[in-house]
Amino acid sequence: MKNKIIYIDSNSLDPYFNFGLEYYLTGEKTFDEATVLLFWRTYPTLMVGKYQNTLEEINQEYAAKKNIALVRRMSGGGTIYTDLGGWQYGFITKNEGQEIEFQEYTDPIISALKELGLEAEFNGRNDLLIAGRKFSGTAQYMHNGFTVHHGSLLYSTDFGEMERSTKVSGYKIASKGIKSVRDRVTNIADHLKQPVSSQAFKACMVRHIMGHHGETYQLSQKDIGAIRKIAEEKFQDRENLYGKNPKCNLTRTGHFQGGTMKVCLNIEKGKITEAGIYGDFFGTLDKTLLEERLVGCDYQREEIRTVLANLQVNEKLHGIHMEEIVQMLV
Amino acid sequence: MKETKNITMPKLSPSMEEAVLVAWAKEPQEQVQAGDVLFEVETDKVVCEIEATEDGVLERLCFEEGDPIKPGQTVAVLRA
Secondary structure, three states, X not given: OOOOEEXXXXXXXXXXXXXXXXXXXXXXXXXXXXXXXXXXXXXXXXXXXXXXXXXHHOOHHHHHHOOOEXXXXXXXXXXXXEXXXXXXXXXXXXXXXXXXXXXXXXXXXXXXXXXXXXXXXXXXXOEXXXXXXXXXXXXXXXXXXXXXXXXXXXXXXXXXXXXXXXXXXOOEEEEOOOOOOOOOEOOHHHHOOXXXXXXXXXXXXXXXXXXOOOEEEOOOHHHHHHHHHHHHHHHOOHHHHXXXXXXXXXXXXXXXXXXXXXXXXXXXXXXXXXXXXXXXXXXXXXXXXXXXXXXXXXXXXHHHHHHHHHOOHHHHEOOOOHHHHHHHHO | OOOEEEEEOOOOOOOXXXXXXXXXXOOOOOEEOOOOEEEEEEEOOEEEEEXXXXXXXXXXXXXXXXXXXXXXXXXXXXXO
8 A cells, every 4th residue: 555545436326337447547547656546336246256156146136126137347256235324445556565465454444434423444354344243245356556455334334235235045055156255244224323315424534544644636528538437348248257156056946837847057148058857847849959949058047948939838838838937047 | 497486475464474376467388578467366345466577488377367375385487
């Protein structure tokens, strides 16, 4: 962390733009002699770690229904849910060595919270706690000789939505992916003696972290154009969102009126690469043809539904509706 | 015979016991230059790019993606 802080206001609630901005500051536009501070929030978003298995971490159906955005961070660690009740802070610094350091980036946060009368602590596992409960997780990536340290701050986040959007329902996925562990969490606003608006909280944090010698940098139209390009090509790209999933084997069994059906799928990079269908159900459906048609599909309800409809599953299977199969699979 | 050099896993923090090799950026027998990213590792919520420190050809990759690596272990062999 350098002595001088340059604050950049992203003026955006778009997670793709904000992660694009971070990345932009490690390559196309760099500040070698100062640490850049970002402080932003987004509309409801699930942020998965760089090498996490997206399918294993999120409730895909719920997220789609509630229009919750999905973005893949460049850093490690687990999946987080964030909304307008949360803040993300980031520090971008040119590396001086290769060593990983967390506390020098969390200390300014702890110190700023002190100004608001809060006693926060670093738990040594990259989390910040108030009264033993987590309100901030942190992660980093090193790219192009720069360290990006970013952390989430739960201010008044909807924990119900957090639970519902990250819960994986029903099926079991046997996978090589690393699971995130959800700790007990708390919102900062619940610990303040006086109510403080979310914007006033941000202003207080930014002012404190910048200190007396901090400066601000205003993004130019040229900067914004370049950041949007990164956002679109790197962070909104479907291959990037689902493509880094580790190889994942999925087995689902459904007990229907017409019998039992077991489906084994191998999913790689979000696409079905192998399919096997077994069971004691009756009908004239060509199982081999269905297996063949499933291969190459995205592991998504809509595509699977189309395959089943094209093969007239409703007409060819007794006592099993294609919608039941779709519900079972995804 | 050309000189070979072992590229070892750096110790990225005093407490680091191992890191997971999450992605190779290069393939065996590929020509690399100093500064090129060779592979990425993840440890303690940090994703870190490991760069080549000199030019050469990657003679051998000693680990696969997903493997845990301890500091000091040879990750790849570079032929100058």
